[in-house]
Amino acid sequence: MERLAGRIILLWGWRRALTAFLAGALAVLSQAPFDFFAVCLVSFPVLVWLLDGATSAPAGPMRRLMPAFATGWWFGFGYFLAGLWWIGGAVLVEADSFAWALPLAVVGIPALLALFYGLACAVARLVWSDGIGRIAALAFGFGLAEWLRTFLFTGFPWNAIGYAAMPIPLLMQSVSVVGMIGMNALAVFVFAMPALLASQRHLRLGVTLAALLMAAHVAFGYVRLNAPVEANGENLSVRIVQPSIDLSEKWDAEVRDRIFRTMLDLSGAPEQEGARPQLILWPETSVPFFFTERPDALVALGDLLHDGQTLIAGAMREEGASTGSDARYYNSVVAIDAAGEIVDAVDKLHLVPFGEYIPFADLFASFGLSQFVAGPMNLEPGNERHPIALAGGAKALPFICYEIIFPALVAVDLASTDIIVNVTNDAWFGDTPGPYQHFRQAQIRAVETGLPLIRAANTGISGVVDPRGRIVDALSMNARGVLDAVVPLVRQDKQMFWKHSVNGLVILFFFGAIAAGLGLGQRLRPN
Structure with a gap:
């Protein structure tokens, strides 16, 4: 040696x-x-x-x-x-x-x-x-x-x-x-x-x-x-939808209705086991159009959902277009109730440089550079993150795509959170190590915070992780289907992360x- x-x-x-x-x-x-x-x-x-x-x-x-x-x-x-x-x-x-x-x-x-x-x-x-x-x-x-x-x-x-x-x-x-x-x-x-x-x-x-x-x-x-995980006596039944939509079709106006119909059909499929899900979770940008342009989509979602159910869906959100000012666009999750109404929304705070926005945009524009990946537009960051109150009273804290890899970011609002939600679209990277690495880091956030985590990814890996990082159930890469699970909610030390x-x-x-x-x-x- x-x-x-x-x-x-x-x-x-x-x-x-x-x-x-x-x-x-x-x-x-x-x-x-x-x-x-x-x-x-x-x-x-x-x-x-x-x-x-x-x-x-x-x-x-x-x-x-x-x-x-x-x-x-x-x-x-x-x-x-x-x-x-x-x-x-x-x-x-x-x-x-x-x-x-x-x-x-x-x-x-x-x-x-x-x-x-x-x-x-x-x-x-x-x-x-x-x-x-x-x-x-x-x-x-x-x-x-x-x-x-x-x-x-x-x-x-x-x-x-x-x-x-x-x-x-x-x-x-x-x-x-x-x-x-x-x-x-x-x-x-x-x-x-x-x-x-x-x-x-x-x-x-x-x-x-x-x-x-x-x-x-x-x-x-x-x-x-x-050691037993200390439950608070409440459970949350969830359905995670993994549609496995081809990215080449993602922004194709001619197939948007078909994509949306696929989401509805998967979400409305008979339950695999147990009670009707209280939460249905769709992946990042899984809604293939703006709700402001398609109010009929909210009607369809109202017909899909029953009393006591909430849908959290990844969607692009638009502001300002109707007022004649410059439109602003956000990568968001929206919460929709059984009446087909958007009751809450959380915008992505931590955008991907050169993927979702251009830092120093004026400087790069002078060299003719724009965002480096396919997408509909440059995005604006959100202002704040907060837990989404579900129909049953539980509160879900959402993180969009790679926001879940930032430990300090995930620590926000844990005092009023029952479950961590991560929605993503790792189809950008195919069946490579990337989606597996992303899922592993999400697992670790569950252990750090002491909270269960549910994750919906367009092509995978979607799954349920308990507060100890154990995978309760998951859908394999590139599978199309749904995952039904009952997630016990837990009591945890709200200051764990800072300690x-x-x-x-x-x-x-x-x-x-x-x-x-x-x-x-x-x-x-x-x-």
């Missing part, structure tokens, strides 16, 4: 960049749908050894950190390129118009995201030391970078490293204590520990700490999964303090 580490430390030029790239690409196998987390026990030690050799001639502090930054960037570029290549499918839905943007989607996004991992390695190298100190430094750097990735430049915390440590419900429960902030730092700390095998320095301490952390991770999961966020920050800065202390001690130690 010492010989291997030495060869990696001494790599230079393109060989160093390629090794970092391949180590990052290998680490993607730890994410859904592969869930082979053991690869991180190879990828991160390689990264540690590469950073051991990331030195430069004495110069200014920024120049001294550039080799470490470059190593982290190549690692991140491999990780995000291998993990997000499927984003390119979105721009190929209408290839005649958007194929030019394929390199920007497939290569440009990973290149930008890799900057965060470059930063992680540069920060770690600031407090680098021998032995376990550099493992703590890397954990702090990556934990900080993953936290920044949740909000900088609109945020995109997809495939955070911490998800690699949570492939099954048994291993998801720790996130309810330390949140994603803590999981990201702890996962890197354990994944990087085999790097100590090369030098033997602090090896016994490192093996002991890693073993204790993994044992605690498994034991806590076992105890929590076997585990604080715990996660404590862990993150603990690693930072340990790394800084050991690094400073090594610098002050006489030669």
